[in-house]
Amino acid sequence: MHNLTVIHQNGQLLVDSREVAEMIGVRHADLLEKIDGYVKHLLNGKFRSVDYFIESEYQDTTGRTLKRFLLTKKGCDMVANKLTGEKGVWFTATYVAKFEEMESALREPYPNLSPEVKAIFFLDQRTQEIESRVERLEVSKTIDYGQQLELQNLARRKVLESLGGKEGQAYRNSSLRGKVFSAIWRDFKDYFNIESYKNTLVRDLDKAKEYINSWRPQGKLLREIEEANRQMSFS
Structure with a gap:
């Protein structure tokens, strides 16, 4: 009932609408219909719908390509605000906890390492970032x-x-x-x-x-x- 997987994709934390539907006890097709309505209202109000819901696809067990949404934390907030009762409380508590866990993991990817080893990992990460930036600059640099x-x-x-x-x-x-x-x-x-x-x-x-x-x-x-x-x- 309380299983919810938060994925890190393109710098965003997201959850699958199929898991959301299962948690709140509705058919996935019904949740998709509701989200389509939310997206329409957001666009009419000049809001960026992708800040809440990102349309995506998946393949079912028969190989069919079907629609799904990936929900941001804002998207989960919007879905949760429309829920009442025990399932709504469970969903809210679960997605808030899961997002916090993932955010913490991204900030602190090696919680059990000593400060010295963490410093080495951090330095290596920074070095890779700098090398990546230098490489991008070299690729885009124009003649003097x-x-x-x-x-x-x-x-x-x-x-x-x-x-x-x-x-x-x-x-x-x-x-x-x-x-x-x-x-x-x-x-x-x-x-x-x-x-x-x-x-x-x-x-x-x-x-x-x-x-x-x-x-x-x-x-x-x-x-x-x-x-x-x-x-x-x-x-």
């Missing part, structure tokens, strides 16, 4: 000013090369030169899916250099460059 200049210089050389050198008519055409600069950065941003070359990730820097070095003008732009340089050769 010096690296941005490096890409700019590579792009200038590539534009100069693509236009046929400073002596070429294409390079002397400032409008055409601007088109090539626009094209190389537009293609670069599309390839790396970023809004600016300044947002290039440090881990992508070598790939970015390789991309610029291998870039070539295409299509209409290439024909404009060839036509401009061809006109110089005829003059």
Whole structure:
């Protein structure tokens, strides 16, 4: 009667609606119907229903996928507030105790260890957290000013090369030169899916250099460059 399992999932403490239904002595289908009503009222009142009830699924013994809810402590409070009599008291006493037990276990995962050993575990946990943060920073870190200049210089050389050198008519055409600069950065941003070359990730820097070095003008732009340089050769 008093069995209730609190699970720790995605940083939340939750209980299964099937266990709740069993504790308060109602059919699971009837409890689901009531919770659907609570969710509707919460949403109408502009409350976040997932702070109370999280819709989920489970498989029964025949392999069917069926609906369930995972209830937060707030969700249990809401269900308990609608109950009267002995079963309501039992449910309230049980879920409050179970949530407190789990919260205590999360705060103090090794209650029987000596203070010295606990300190080692805590230090190891903190080290892992710091390493995880550093790893996330390294993954998301963008290039610094010096690296941005490096890409700019590579792009200038590539534009100069693509236009046929400073002596070429294409390079002397400032409008055409601007088109090539626009094209190389537009293609670069599309390839790396970023809004600016300044947002290039440090881990992508070598790939970015390789991309610029291998870039070539295409299509209409290439024909404009060839036509401009061809006109110089005829003059």
